[in-house]
Amino acid sequence: MELTSEEKATLNGEHGDTLQTAYRILVATGEATNAEKLIPITWAHLSGVNYNTIGDAGEQFLRELSKDARVKVKATVNPMGIDFDHISEFNHIDDEFIKKQASIRDSYIRMGVEPTFSCTPYDIFDLPEKNTQVSFAESNAAIFANSLGGLKTNKESAFSALASAITGKSPYSDLRKDDISTPMTIRMKMDNPSELDFGMLGFFAGKVGDTSVNISGVSQPNRRSCKALCGGMGTSGTCAKFQFVDTEDTTSEKVDFGKEEMNEVFDELNTAEKGDIITLGSPQLGLEELSDLSKMLKGKSFEKRCMIFCSRAVQEQARALDYINEIERAGGEILSDCCTCLTPLIDTNETDAITTNSIKGAYYLKNSTGVDVNLKSLAKIIEDETK
Amino acid sequence: MSKIIVQGTAQGTVLKTSSPINFLGAVDKKTGTIRDQKYDIFEKSIKDTILVFPHGIGSSVGAYTIYSLKSNNSAPVAMICTKADLTVASGCALANIPMIVVSNDEFNSIQDGNKITVDTKSANVFN
Numbered sequence: 311m312e313l314t315s316e317e318k319a320t321l322n323g324e325h326g327d328t329l330q331t332a333y334r335i336l337v338a339t340g341e342a343t344n345a346e347k348l349i350p351i352t353w354a355h356l357s358g359v360n361y362n363t364i365g366d367a368g369e370q371f372l373r374e375l376s377k378d379a380r381v382k383v384k385a386t387v388n389p390m391g392i393d394f395d396h397i398s399e400f401n402h403i404d405d406e407f408i409k410k411q412a413s414i415r416d417s418y419i420r421m422g423v424e425p426t427f428s429c430t431p432y433d434i435f436d437l438p439e440k441n442t443q444v445s446f447a448e449s450n451a452a453i454f455a456n457s458l459g460g461l462k463t464n465k466e467s468a469f470s471a472l473a474s475a476i477t478g479k480s481p482y483s484d485l486r487k488d489d490i491s492t493p494m495t496i497r498m499k500m501d502n503p504s505e506l507d508f509g510m511l512g513f514f515a516g517k518v519g520d521t522s523v524n525i526s527g528v529s530q531p532n533r534r535s536c537k538a539l540c541g542g543m544g545t546s547g548t549c550a551k552f553q554f555v556d557t558e559d560t561t562s563e564k565v566d567f568g569k570e571e572m573n574e575v576f577d578e579l580n581t582a583e584k585g586d587i588i589t590l591g592s593p594q595l596g597l598e599e600l601s602d603l604s605k606m607l608k609g610k611s612f613e614k615r616c617m618i619f620c621s622r623a624v625q626e627q628a629r630a631l632d633y634i635n636e637i638e639r640a641g642g643e644i645l646s647d648c649c650t651c652l653t654p655l656i657d658t659n660e661t662d663a664i665t666t667n668s669i670k671g672a673y674y675l676k677n678s679t680g681v682d683v684n685l686k687s688l689a690k691i692i693e694d695e696t697k
Numbered sequence: 698m699s700k701i702i703v704q705g706t707a708q709g710t711v712l713k714t715s716s717p718i719n720f721l722g723a724v725d726k727k728t729g730t731i732r733d734q735k736y737d738i739f740e741k742s743i744k745d746t747i748l749v750f751p752h753g754i755g756s757s758v759g760a761y762t763i764y765s766l767k768s769n770n771s772a773p774v775a776m777i778c779t780k781a782d783l784t785v786a787s788g789c790a791l792a793n794i795p796m797i798v799v800s801n802d803e804f805n806s807i808q809d810g811n812k813i814t815v816d817t818k819s820a821n822v823f824n
Contacts, residue, residue, distance in 0.1 A: 335790045337790070338702050338796075339783045341700065342783060343781070357758050358758050358760075363758045364758065364765070366765075366768075367726070367761070367764055367765035367768035367769065368761045371768075465783065467759070467783040468757050468758050468760045468761055468784075469760040469761075469764075469790070470760075470787045545755070677722050
């Protein structure tokens with residue numbers, strides 16, 4: 311990779327340790343993806359915020375780094391493990407977790423990030439103009455940005471996005487370029503798919519696709535389904551972009567996603583016939599989804615605990631529009647700054663299985679939290695679990 | 698032809714797997730033990746090995762797992778892949794773990810359990 315003389319000097323430590331570290335990461339990821347140069351980016355979205363995922367080493371690293379490092383471009387951050395406003399209601403969470411999570415939160419804020427604590431930055435901010443180069447580490451957000459937002463990013467790592475935030479640069483490679491080879495086409499064969507079906511389609515596509523896939527046989531999915539597709543795809547592989555196509559080109563490889571393929575994904579992730587509690591939100595719910603949910607819950611109440619995750623910014627808007635009132639009246643528990651994935655708010659001593667409509671949530675509940683999962687679409691959850 | 702992603706020198710015993718590795722989900726960041734049964738190196742430790750695997754997959758936070766392994770003295774001394782992904786490359790860069798990318802033929806030539814040297818300054822890179 312070609313570096314400018316200024317970039318070389320920074321890599322050699324002439325502008326301090328922090329920038330040297332950031333450039334070391336950019337050079338390694340640049341070499342890894344055969345980039346020829348570094349280019350400016352305007353927005354970095356960082357992962358590595360939940361103490362459950364980054365641990366003591368991560369907490370210490372960020373505490374040290376934040377003494378000196380400041381973000382150079384707009385930077386937003388992923389969810390934490392907990393919602394500090396509600397932490398007193400969760401007695402099973404120990405003080406050590408709360409202390410370390412607070413330290414991580416404070417380190418990011420010290421570096422100058424916007425305290426979004428959300429995996430759905432695209433639901434909070436207006437997106438910049440088409441083809442803007444960004445650097446998103448959260449996989450569902452990277453896929454959304456590339457596929458539905460018209461932006462350009464690779465599926466960044468926690469450190470590559472952090473290095474981009476501090477330097478304002480990213481290696482110019484892969485999905486950042488225009489010349490992408492013809493990707494595989496996934497043919498959607500299921501009629502009237504729910505958001506759960508879209509999540510499974512995404513999970514399947516992520517497994518079989520490489521960097522980018524075409525999807526045919528899909529017409530105008532709503533935002534809930536689009537987000538489910540992005541979440542599922544980001545969980546299972548390295549694929550970071552899809553495009554809906556009307557007509558299939560003749561040259562690309564074709565793979566069908568029908569009943570058989572869907573059942574296979576379902577059987578891999580669905581391990582229980584019913585859940586002790588319900589979680590909604592991974593990705594965190596947006597305003598439109600909360601509006602839908604409040605309408606679906608009119609005159610009904612949840613028969614069991616239902617945790618609903620949305621970003622704080624979206625929660626505030628939804629409160630002003632009275633959506634939250636209706637959801638809370640129905641017994642829904644609104645939580646912000648965290649999400650189904652890897653939250654310790656789910657007490658595994660008291661919970662054997664969880665009902666959710668999220669494929670991404672299901673994967674992490676099963677493999678990281680260590681509980682069983684009961685998969686249902688939102689419509690089916692409302693039908694079965696409310697009265 | 699080998700490609701250098703992170704520079705350095707290391708000697709160790711090869712631990713080789715044909716599975717792509719999801720560091721966040723599959724590796725215990727304190728001990729370096731593989732804890733996902735789906736891997737052919739299940740229950741083996743990657744600590745102090747030269748870890749030879751195709752590439753990383755899954756969560757972007759896996760980079761922190763690599764850094765944590767190093768901080769806990771449980772990291773491999775070097776990594777050899779056939780494809781470099783951003784998570785493994787950036788994790789190794791921050792943790793100062795030498796990392797190289799090799800061709801499929803070179804990958805096939807590396808035997809599990811052999812003692813080898815990785816030296817990104819030498820002409821052979823590994824032998």
